[in-house]
Amino acid sequence: MAKPVSIEVWNPNGKYRVVSTKSMPGTRWINLLIEQDCRVEICTQKKTILSVEDIIALIGDKCDGVIGQLTEDWGEALFSALRRAGGTAFSNMAVGYNNVDINAASKYGVAVGNTPGVLTETTAELAASLSLAAARRIVEADGFMRAGLYDGWLPHLYVGNLLKGQTVGVIGAGRIGSAYARMMIEGFKMNLIYYDLYQATRLEKFITAYAEFLKANGEKPVTWKRAASMEEVLREADVISLHPVLDKTTYHLINKESLAIMKKEAILVNCSRGPVVDEVALVEHLRENPMFRVGLDVFEDEPYMKPGLADMKNAIVVPHIASASKWTREGMATLAALNVLGKIKGYPVWYDPNRVEPFLNENVPPPAASPSIVNSKTLGLPISKL
Numbered sequence: 001m002a003k004p005v006s007i008e009v010w011n012p013n014g015k016y017r018v019v020s021t022k023s024m025p026g027t028r029w030i031n032l033l034i035e036q037d038c039r040v041e042i043c044t045q046k047k048t049i050l051s052v053e054d055i056i057a058l059i060g061d062k063c064d065g066v067i068g069q070l071t072e073d074w075g076e077a078l079f080s081a082l083r084r085a086g087g088t089a090f091s092n093m094a095v096g097y098n099n100v101d102i103n104a105a106s107k108y109g110v111a112v113g114n115t116p117g118v119l120t121e122t123t124a125e126l127a128a129s130l131s132l133a134a135a136r137r138i139v140e141a142d143g144f145m146r147a148g149l150y151d152g153w154l155p156h157l158y159v160g161n162l163l164k165g166q167t168v169g170v171i172g173a174g175r176i177g178s179a180y181a182r183m184m185i186e187g188f189k190m191n192l193i194y195y196d197l198y199q200a201t202r203l204e205k206f207i208t209a210y211a212e213f214l215k216a217n218g219e220k221p222v223t224w225k226r227a228a229s230m231e232e233v234l235r236e237a238d239v240i241s242l243h244p245v246l247d248k249t250t251y252h253l254i255n256k257e258s259l260a261i262m263k264k265e266a267i268l269v270n271c272s273r274g275p276v277v278d279e280v281a282l283v284e285h286l287r288e289n290p291m292f293r294v295g296l297d298v299f300e301d302e303p304y305m306k307p308g309l310a311d312m313k314n315a316i317v318v319p320h321i322a323s324a325s326k327w328t329r330e331g332m333a334t335l336a337a338l339n340v341l342g343k344i345k346g347y348p349v350w351y352d353p354n355r356v357e358p359f360l361n362e363n364v365p366p367p368a369a370s371p372s373i374v375n376s377k378t379l380g381l382p383i384s385k386l
């Protein structure tokens with residue numbers, strides 16, 4: 001028998017019981033649920049990662065829907081428990097849902113929501129920050145200053161790379177990968193090479209138009225190329241940023257062999273998911289190639305780092321904060337709550353998960369729809385015509 005889990009309750013007399021496994025930023029998401037007759041229970045347990053047993057205890061005997069986190073293992077055990085409690089709705093407070101077994105959810109008739117779009121620019125900005133920090137050795141230089149080692153300007157002190165005119169490589173040019181590419185191209189006039197299973201048509205059009213603009217103003221135009229293979233990107237790019245989903249095709253996409261074909265002074269950034277990179281191979285590569293630099297927001301065995309990584313001066317590491325801006329995190333909470341609410345109330349699924357802005361305007365009520373349900377087709381859920 002699992003121990004009871006501590007909770008905070010809002011609107012105790014609400015008809016529908018919605019559980020959030022974590023406190024989430026802002027209050028709009030709570031208010032939206034309360035306005036629609038939900039009793040909201042927020043787990044207040046002082047434990048960062050909840051176990052399956054903890055969550056089963058939270059679900060209890062009657063639960064209509066759950067808002068969960070990417071650190072939780074949402075599989076057979078949790079979806080069957082949710083279904084037994086009468087629940088049909090779950091949403092990750094994240095766009096990535098590799099922690100969720102979609103087949104198990106669909107088997108129990110549970111809709112699975114995620115939070116696309118609201119975090120695109122915020123995440124791309126962190127990838128751009130890591131790219132810059134690595135190129136200009138900002139973290140190393142900051143440590144040097146704080147250690148009191150600076151005793152005057154020197155021609156060789158913390159010399160890094162100029163991004164202008166270099167090539168940025170993007171693996172996975174979806175929402176975030178494309179936003180990052182635009183930042184690096186428009187901001188730093190880099191050239192692009194990308195690899196994705198699909199053509200990034202809008203991105204290509206943007207760069208073509210930007211190149212025309214530069215040319216018309218007497219500047220060197222930027223260029224773009226869609227690579228036929230990921231290896232082509234790795235060979236040619238000076239800065240490579242990883243933005244694919246994590247699935248069987250992308251697990252250890254970056255490994256000993258792929259690292260070996262990258263330029264010795266390349267920069268690698270990962271703001272996707274840790275297991276996209278073989279971290280043991282990466283530590284080895286960083287050790288053998290001191291001019292190779294890496295910026296990591298995610299780790300293979302999160303929250304842990306593989307042995308040796310923390311000692312590498314050519315690595316910048318931050319704790320999975322790519323989507324951590326106030327506006328984005330509040331928006332993610334709102335989208336996750338509305339995913340769950342929409343299913344409970346029998347609303348349709350929003351017609352385009354790439355256009356979620358109408359749900360984020362605090363001055364008007366959100367559309368009566370679930371913003372993004374990833375198994376909507378399998379469950380045969382109706383799509384909004386709004």
Ligand SMILES: NC(=O)c1ccc[n+]([C@@H]2O[C@H](COP(=O)([O-])OP(=O)(O)OC[C@H]3O[C@@H](n4cnc5c(N)ncnc54)[C@H](O)[C@@H]3O)[C@@H](O)[C@H]2O)c1
Nearest residue numbers: 096123172173174175176196197244245249271272322323
């Ligand atoms: N670090 C963070 O805090 C953070 C924040 C947001 C998202 N993410 C991660 O970023 C991922 C991408 O988010 P998004 O909104 O851009 O999703 P998206 O679906 O718009 O983009 C993912 C892209 O990856 C491509 N892809 C899939 N398999 C591939 C493969 N084998 N090789 C190359 N490309 C492949 C897809 O075609 C797609 O274009 C999420 O799934 C999540 O895991 C991390």
Ligand SMILES: O=C(O)[C@H](O)CO
Nearest residue numbers: 093094095096119323
């Ligand atoms: O997938 C996601 O959304 C992130 O990892 C957290 O923002």
